[in-house]
Amino acid sequence: MRRILTAAVAALIMTATLSACSGNEADHGQPDTDGGSAPVQLTIWHDKEDAVAAVLQAELDKLKPEVAVTLEKKNGLTEALKMVGNDPNAAPDMYFFAHDKLGVYAEMGILTPVTEFVDAETLGGFLPMTTQAATYKEEIYQLPIYFETLLFMYNRALMPDEEVPATTEDLLAFMKATTGNGQYGFVEQHSTAYYSAGWIHGFGGEIISSDGIPQLNSDKTVAALEYHLNFARLMTGESEYATVNTLFMEGKAAATIGGPWLVPTVREAGIDLGLAPMPVVNETGLPIAPYSGVQGLHVLKVAADNPQKNAAIKTVLNQLLGPDIGVAMAAASGCAPASAACYEMDAVKNDEMVMMMREVAENAVPMPNIPEMDVMWNATSNMLVDINMRKADVRESADKAQKQAEDLIASMQ
Amino acid sequence: MKSNKYKVHGTLRSWLCLLPSFIIIGLIVVFPIVYTGYISLTNMNIYHWFDFTVIGLENYMKALTVFDGGFLQALALTVLWTAVNMLFQLVIAFVMASLLNTPRLRLRRLYKTVLMFPWAMPGYVSILLWKNGMFNSQFGLLNQWLDRLGMEPVQWLAGDTVAFVACLVVNLWLALPFMIMIMDGAMQSIDRSYYESALLDGAGWFRRSISLTIPAIRPIIAPAVIITVFTTFKQFDVIYLLTQQVGAKTGANIHTVLTYAYENAFVTSNYGYSSAISIFIFVLLIVFTMVTNLRKGGRKHAENP
Amino acid sequence: MRKTLERVGLALLNIFFIVICFVVIIPILYAFSVSLNASNSILGSDFSFIPKQFTLNNYRAVFVDQPVLLWLGNTLILAVSSVAVSLFAAIPAAYSLSRFRFAGRTKIVNTMTMLYSFPAILSMFAIYKLLSPMGLINTRLGLVIVYIGTMAVFGVLNLKGYFDSVPAEIEEAAKIDGANAGQTVAWILLPLAKPAVIVTGVMVLIYVWNEYIYAITFMTGADHYTLAAGLYSLQATEMSGSWPVFAAASIVVSLPILVIFFLTQKHMTSGLTAGGVKG
Numbered sequence: 001m002r003r004i005l006t007a008a009v010a011a012l013i014m015t016a017t018l019s020a021c022s023g024n025e026a027d028h029g030q031p032d033t034d035g036g037s038a039p040v041q042l043t044i045w046h047d048k049e050d051a052v053a054a055v056l057q058a059e060l061d062k063l064k065p066e067v068a069v070t071l072e073k074k075n076g077l078t079e080a081l082k083m084v085g086n087d088p089n090a091a092p093d094m095y096f097f098a099h100d101k102l103g104v105y106a107e108m109g110i111l112t113p114v115t116e117f118v119d120a121e122t123l124g125g126f127l128p129m130t131t132q133a134a135t136y137k138e139e140i141y142q143l144p145i146y147f148e149t150l151l152f153m154y155n156r157a158l159m160p161d162e163e164v165p166a167t168t169e170d171l172l173a174f175m176k177a178t179t180g181n182g183q184y185g186f187v188e189q190h191s192t193a194y195y196s197a198g199w200i201h202g203f204g205g206e207i208i209s210s211d212g213i214p215q216l217n218s219d220k221t222v223a224a225l226e227y228h229l230n231f232a233r234l235m236t237g238e239s240e241y242a243t244v245n246t247l248f249m250e251g252k253a254a255a256t257i258g259g260p261w262l263v264p265t266v267r268e269a270g271i272d273l274g275l276a277p278m279p280v281v282n283e284t285g286l287p288i289a290p291y292s293g294v295q296g297l298h299v300l301k302v303a304a305d306n307p308q309k310n311a312a313i314k315t316v317l318n319q320l321l322g323p324d325i326g327v328a329m330a331a332a333s334g335c336a337p338a339s340a341a342c343y344e345m346d347a348v349k350n351d352e353m354v355m356m357m358r359e360v361a362e363n364a365v366p367m368p369n370i371p372e373m374d375v376m377w378n379a380t381s382n383m384l385v386d387i388n389m390r391k392a393d394v395r396e397s398a399d400k401a402q403k404q405a406e407d408l409i410a411s412m413q
Numbered sequence: 414m415k416s417n418k419y420k421v422h423g424t425l426r427s428w429l430c431l432l433p434s435f436i437i438i439g440l441i442v443v444f445p446i447v448y449t450g451y452i453s454l455t456n457m458n459i460y461h462w463f464d465f466t467v468i469g470l471e472n473y474m475k476a477l478t479v480f481d482g483g484f485l486q487a488l489a490l491t492v493l494w495t496a497v498n499m500l501f502q503l504v505i506a507f508v509m510a511s512l513l514n515t516p517r518l519r520l521r522r523l524y525k526t527v528l529m530f531p532w533a534m535p536g537y538v539s540i541l542l543w544k545n546g547m548f549n550s551q552f553g554l555l556n557q558w559l560d561r562l563g564m565e566p567v568q569w570l571a572g573d574t575v576a577f578v579a580c581l582v583v584n585l586w587l588a589l590p591f592m593i594m595i596m597d598g599a600m601q602s603i604d605r606s607y608y609e610s611a612l613l614d615g616a617g618w619f620r621r622s623i624s625l626t627i628p629a630i631r632p633i634i635a636p637a638v639i640i641t642v643f644t645t646f647k648q649f650d651v652i653y654l655l656t657q658q659v660g661a662k663t664g665a666n667i668h669t670v671l672t673y674a675y676e677n678a679f680v681t682s683n684y685g686y687s688s689a690i691s692i693f694i695f696v697l698l699i700v701f702t703m704v705t706n707l708r709k710g711g712r713k714h715a716e717n718p
Numbered sequence: 719m720r721k722t723l724e725r726v727g728l729a730l731l732n733i734f735f736i737v738i739c740f741v742v743i744i745p746i747l748y749a750f751s752v753s754l755n756a757s758n759s760i761l762g763s764d765f766s767f768i769p770k771q772f773t774l775n776n777y778r779a780v781f782v783d784q785p786v787l788l789w790l791g792n793t794l795i796l797a798v799s800s801v802a803v804s805l806f807a808a809i810p811a812a813y814s815l816s817r818f819r820f821a822g823r824t825k826i827v828n829t830m831t832m833l834y835s836f837p838a839i840l841s842m843f844a845i846y847k848l849l850s851p852m853g854l855i856n857t858r859l860g861l862v863i864v865y866i867g868t869m870a871v872f873g874v875l876n877l878k879g880y881f882d883s884v885p886a887e888i889e890e891a892a893k894i895d896g897a898n899a900g901q902t903v904a905w906i907l908l909p910l911a912k913p914a915v916i917v918t919g920v921m922v923l924i925y926v927w928n929e930y931i932y933a934i935t936f937m938t939g940a941d942h943y944t945l946a947a948g949l950y951s952l953q954a955t956e957m958s959g960s961w962p963v964f965a966a967a968s969i970v971v972s973l974p975i976l977v978i979f980f981l982t983q984k985h986m987t988s989g990l991t992a993g994g995v996k997g
Contacts, residue, residue, distance in 0.1 A: 045938075049958035075934040075951050082682070083846050083935070086463060090855045090938075104682065108462040192660045237550050237568045240661035241956040246552060246761040261957040269757070371459055375680050377659050382676075389571060389664030404677075411475065412458060412681045424821060430814035431826070433807035434874050441867020442833050445844035449836075452844075509738075515731060517724075522983040526976055527739040530746055533975035535928040535946050538968045539745065545761055546748040552761035554748065586742070594920070595876075598913035601986055602883055633883050633914075636831070636875035643834040671837055679839065691840050698835035 039065050040312035044297070045074040045081075046096035049261075051333040056096065056145075059325050060316060067312045071096075085110035086302055093303035093313065098293040099133040100367040102141045105298070107371050112304035113139040114297070117314040122321055130338040133294040133366035142296040143317050144338035146329045149357050149364040150198060150257050150290040152279065156272040158183075158254035164276045168202075168227075168288070171279050174254070175234045184253040190232040191239035191388045193380035195257065198290035200224045201365050202281040207380055212372040214405035216383055217398035225387055225394050227283070232388040239389070257290070260334050263353055275356045278363070292364035294338060330354050336361070372409050379405035446695070453688035458681070465685070472689035479677050479690060487673035488697075491646060494581070494669060498645045501585055503638070506592035511622060513593075514600050525597070532590035540654045543583045544570070548655075568664070576656050576665030584651045588641065595637040599630035646698065647671055670694055746969075753777070753966035776966040786970065788941060789948040796858060796944060797926040800865040804873050804922045805915065807866065812877035813903055817886065827878070830871050842935060855936055861944075864932050869922045876921070880914030881907065913986050920982060927975055945971045 046053055053071050060069040072092065074080055078101055084090040085108060105111045114134075115123070123131055126144050134142035154164060158178070165171035175185030189195040197207055205220030215221055236243055245262055247253040249269040256262075257278075266273050278288040297317065303309045323345065326337025330348050336357040342348045343358060367373065383401030386392040453472055457465035509528070513521055531539060547553050548569035556566040570576045603626065611621050649671045656665045657672055668676070671694070678690045747767055755762075756771035780786055815827060845864060846855065854860030888910070889902045897905065908915060926944075933947035943951065949971050954961045 072939050073951065074938060075947075076931075080935050082462075083843060084850075084855075087850055087855075089853065090850060092938075104459050107459045110462075189660070191662060191664075194660070237571055238663070240658075242545055242761055243549060243551050245956075250762065259957070371682075374682060378676055378680055381659055381662055385662045385664050389662075390666070407478070408677070408681055411678065411686055412683050413460065427814045427818040427820045427823075430810035430818075434811035434870050437807060437863070437867045437870045438830070438833070440848065441841075441845060441864055442836075442871060444848055445838065445841035446833070446836050448844035448847065449840055512731060512734070515728070517728060518731060518735075520732065520735070522980060524735045524739060525983055526980040528742060529979050530743050530972065530976065532924055533927075533972040533979070534746070534968055535930060535949065535971070537930075538749075538949070542745040542749050542968075546745055546752075549761060554744070586745075591921070594917060598917040598986065599880075599883075601913040602880060602911070629883070633879045636872075636879045639831055640834050640872055640875065646835070647837050649839070671839065674837075675839070684840070684843065688840060691837050695836045699832055702832070702835065 039068040040308055042067060042069045042094065042303070042309065042312055042316060043092045044069060044071050044094045044096055045077055045092040046071055047074060047077045048096065048295070049333065052329065052335065055325070055328045055332045059328065060319065063315055063319055067315050069316060081105065081110070082108070085300065088302045088306075091300055091302050093309055094297050094299050094316070096145070096295065096297055098295055098367070099142050099144075100293065100369050100373060102134070102298060103136045103369040104371045104374060106136050106139070106141055110301050111141050112299045112301045113141055114143045114299060114317060115140050116304065117299065117310075117317045118143065118321060125321065125340060126338045127340050127361070129292065129361055129364070129366060130294045130296075133292070133369065134296065136369050142294065142298050143320060144294045144296040145320065145325060146296075146335035146337050147292050147294045147357070147361065148260055148336065149292040149360045150195070150259055151263075151353070151356055151360060152255065152276045152288075153248070153258055153262070153266070154255040154274045154276060155248065155251060155253070156274050157251065159274075161274060164255075164274065165279050167282050168231075168279045169282045171255075172230060172234075175231065178254055179234045182252060184235065184247060186231070186255045187235050187244045187247050187253040188257045189239050189241055189244050190228070190235050191381060191384040193377045193384070194291055196225075196228060196380075196384055197365070198257070198278070198288040199228045199281075201289035201363075202278075202286050203227070203284055204286065206365075208368055208370070208373055208376050208405075210368065210370070212370050212409065214372075214376065214379070214402055214409070216380065216405060217395070217402040222395055222398050223283075225383075225398065227281075229387060229394065237389065239385075257288070260336075260353055260357060263334060275352060277356075278360060287363050289363040289365055290360065291367045292361055293367055295335075296338065371412065375408035375412065376405060379408060449688045449691050452684050453692050455685045457685045457688075458683035468685070472685045473693070475686055476678070476689040476693055479674065480693075483668070483677075484670070484673055487668040487670050490577075490667060491669040491671075492701075494577075494648070494652075495642060495646045497581060498584055498588070499638075499642055501581070502588055502592045502641065505585070506589055506596045507622070507627075509589075509593050510596035510600055511618070511626065513597060525593075528593060529590045531586050532594075536587055536650055537654060539587060540583060540650060543579075543586075544655055548579055570656050570663035570665055573665050573667055576663065577667050580652050580655050580667070583655060584645070584648060587651070588645070592637075592641065595634050596630060599633040600626065602633060603629045643698070649675070670697075746972075749965040749968055753962055753969055755962055757962075776960070776962040777970070779960075779963045780967045780970055784948060784952065784967070785940060786945070786948070786967075789943050789945045790974070792858070792942065793927060793944040793946070796861055796865065797923050799858075799862050800869070800926045801919045801922045803862065804866045804869055805919060807870065808873035808877050808918065809903065809908070809915075811874045812881055813899075813907065815874065815878045816881035817889075827875070830875060833871055842932065845932075846936070849936075856938055856942065858942075860936060861932060864936075865922070865926050865929065869925055872921065873918050876918050877911070877914055880911045884910045916982050916986055920979065923978065924975060927971075 046056075053073065057069070057071050063069065074092075077095065077097060081095065085105065091110075102111065120140070123140060127147075130144035130147055131140060134140045134144055159174070163174060165174055171186060178185035193207065200207060200221050203220045203224035205218055205224050206215045208214050236247065238244070244256060245258065248256040248258070249266055249271065251271065263273065278290070280287045297320065299313055299317075303313060323337065323339045323341040326339040326342040327345055327347055329335040330337055330342065330351055334351070334353050336354045337343070337348065348354055379401050382404065383397050386397035386400070387394050454467050454469060455465045456468045456471070513525060545553070547555055550556055550566055550568045553569070555569060559566060567575065569579050611625055616624070648669065652667060652669055653672050653675070656663045656667060657676070674690050674694065679687045681687070751767050751769050753776050754772055754774070755769040756773045756775070815823060849855055849860045849863070854863065884907060889906050892902045892906050928946050930944070930946040930950040933944045934950055937943060937947065940948065940951065949964070949967050952964050952967050953959060954964045
């Protein structure tokens with residue numbers, strides 16, 4: 001009996017404590033009923049590394065005491081947004097994320113265009129590529145802050161500057177000459193959609209058209225896949241990042257295509273890292289043109305509909321229009337600023353990696369932000385796995401993936 | 414139970430005892446099923462996220478298209494997966510639990526604790542460790558050992574069969590601690606005096622197991638075994654994270670019902686449609702249970718380790 | 719002669735278990751080695767269990783840079799309350815299903831089992847719709863409700879299985895002595911079914927300890943995280959994060975569970991063996 005009693009008391013105390021705790025946790029983001037002088041609280045969700053978040057927080061802290069912004073790191077941000085999107089008690093006021101999901105949220109009706117808060121003309125100060133990425137159905141839903149593209153990286157100890165391939169044929173010749181005995185001439189995540197998109201674009205193909213039609217079995221895409229197979233054969237069986245990046249960092253691969261996030265760890269590992277423009281595809285004369293991702297702020301409708309917050313959001317977005325935030329991001333984390341003015345400044349001009357991303361971005365294709373893209377990652381990687389890893393026929397695999405993609409898109413409706 | 418004494422207890426009292434559990438189960442288990450059933454009748458998708466309407470059985474008609482050759486293959490593989498897993502789990506857990514109950518095994522508590530280690534980590538962490546640490550073809554321990562023995566490296570997660578076995582090993586590694594603990598707990602509940610008389614009769618381990626231990630623990634472990642059958646059938650993480658994760662696919666074409674439904678329905682963010690598929694799988698599992706009559710099946714397995 | 723044989727047998731058995739234990743924890747030793755390594759990679763050629771560039775910095779990073787103790791506190795509160803409420807709800811229910819004969823009893827057991835076959839992959843959305851109007855999102859109470867609900871069916875069925883194995887005659891003796899049902903359960907049944915209560919409790923505990931999906935989706939802000947959710951947020955991705963710190967955190971998160979498990983082991987024996995009560 002004593003045991004039962006103890007358990008009962010413990011349970012009671014627990015329940016009491018819990019309900020006491022829960023009282024003041026649920027009300028974040030509630031407007032202050034007093035109005036007037038109290039600061040407006042805004043919450044921004046993000047899933048970025050600490051360095052990036054710290055720069056953004058520091059910039060927004062300048063708005064205190066009128067507006068107090070809290071940046072909250074949210075894991076599983078994209079799924080959580082679907083759930084809480086229009087719940088004023090649980091949704092954030094803004095979120096900081098890549099542009100490629102904004103079509104989904106715009107269709108769901110949880111976003112407000114940023115043009116409601118900032119002058120459309122001032123957005124002209126951003127690189128055209130970034131505002132293009134932020135546009136869905138003629139509305140701009142994101143205030144761009146910085147962007148990322150993949151870079152061609154090489155290890156000078158294994159690939160001297162003068163051997164850096166200018167064309168894909170040069171690259172293939174280099175790979176054939178240097179791959180073997182646990183060494184690789186070039187490695188990349190060959191069977192993931194994000195990485196192979198660059199090759200497809202280099203042949204003038206695309207994964208999905210801007211009006212939402214999959215292009216996986218178009219002649220240009222198939223030509224790219226067939227050509228790319230010559231390269232994939234000379235790479236590892238694995239296609240995920242841990243293997244590919246470790247090979248490069250251990251000096252077992254002479255070159256790779258990777259994101260800017262890889263650069264600090266590569267340098268730490270003591271690799272003499274070189275960055276080069278993307279090789280040009282001999283057949284088409286076009287360079288490998290990877291996807292670019294634009295990171296920026298999106299405003300949720302529930303927050304925009306709140307008059308008090310509406311004004312505060314306006315203040316926040318206007319604070320981020322200038323080049324300051326871009327320069328600070330570049331310095332802190334090697335991010336390529338979205339604001340064109342940044343590239344006139346010495347601090348950015350002298351940053352080799354940022355300038356290289358700027359160069360690649362001339363050809364880079366912003367990830368499609370249409371909702372249909374959501375299902376393309378899976379269909380495309382299935383196709384790539386079939387071709388590169390299961391040695392299936394290229395045309396058949398492409399047809400099969402095209403069919404799967406079309407079915408999935410039909411199922412979205 | 415043979416006793417008649419408890420028949421007199423009123424139904425009301427029984428239900429009162431059940432009430433707290435029923436409320437909790439109703440909220441967290443039954444409500445989601447009912448809600449999913451409701452959503453399956455609507456057109457809730459990203460184009461009608463808040464303004465969805467009831468559209469009847471349309472989603473179910475559409476869901477029928479998912480049940481194609483690929484689905485049947487996934488279903489067959491899921492059944493095989495469940496059967497093989499259960500067989501190994503029951504046999505290995507039984508042997509381990511019996512050995513752990515050997516009298517005068519002083520370090521028993523230490524062994525038991527160490528054997529529980531796989532269970533003490535979140536599943537995704539363990540799967541990541543296996544994928545990168547053990548199975549990676551370039552750097553994994555397995556291939557480093559093969560290399561030392563002068564053998565060729567193996568692509569552990571690339572071929573269908575070898576990947577299935579790899580997934581099986583990882584799942585056993587994850588699930589066995591629970592099963593050993595359940596069996597061990599059940600064996601602890603057996604009256605020792607039975608054993609003593611059996612030992613005096615000179616019965617060996619095997620005979621004791623067949624005629625004494627198994628019949629005694631069978632009813633105790635039955636609920637846990639049946640629940641494990643369901644969780645094994647529904648197992649998603651192991652196969653998905655090891656072989657099918659987008660961006661880290663390994664080339665193996667192995668799908669269970671759930672990973673297949675995930676790739677071909679859940680990724681569409683069409684909740685109406687996905688809900689219809691979930692309900693389909695739910696009904697399918699219930700039918701599957703009735704056909705194979707799991708209760709007896711579970712007992713047969715336990716009888717025959 | 720017999721004694722020697724037995725001793726040899728025991729020695730062999732010990733060797734067997736030492737080997738098995740070692741094999742079982744190889745992946746964990748791998749994580750341990752990564753966590754002690756200075757270079758930021760989970761992979762590396764020429765692996766050895768003894769790291770080449772030994773460092774404890776990753777453990778320092780876990781304890782200094784992350785609010786691990788706060789997470790531990792959150793987890794303990796959630797775990798203890800979930801285990802307590804689960805047992806509190808499950809014991810009477812299991813007792814009722816095991817001992818009382820009433821209409822629909824078998825149906826209840828079968829239905830509860832069937833509920834387990836629902837693929838809960840979409841349940842989170844429904845649970846969100848349920849908890850949100852009650853203001854239980856981003857609260858501990860909300861998570862506790864989810865956790866006890868998820869484990870409730872298992873708890874009831876598992877306890878019932880054990881209760882069934884305890885002969886009802888033992889309780890009848892107590893009844894004759896004038897004990898009521900509650901006293902009978904507390905004095906007679908629970909001591910006899912101690913392994914069952916422990917197994918069920920440990921099961922709920924480990925579930926709460928390792929659950930991260932609800933914890934990261936329903937809770938916002940690192941201060942509200944549980945250990946598993948915090949660990950998940952440390953996960954090294956392609957973009958960021960450190961494998962060695964993540965590995966160190968994994969080990970740190972698992973250790974309390976092992977300690978608890980080791981301590982409960984002592985009580986894993988039934989009253990049937992100790993008390994000499996016979997059925």
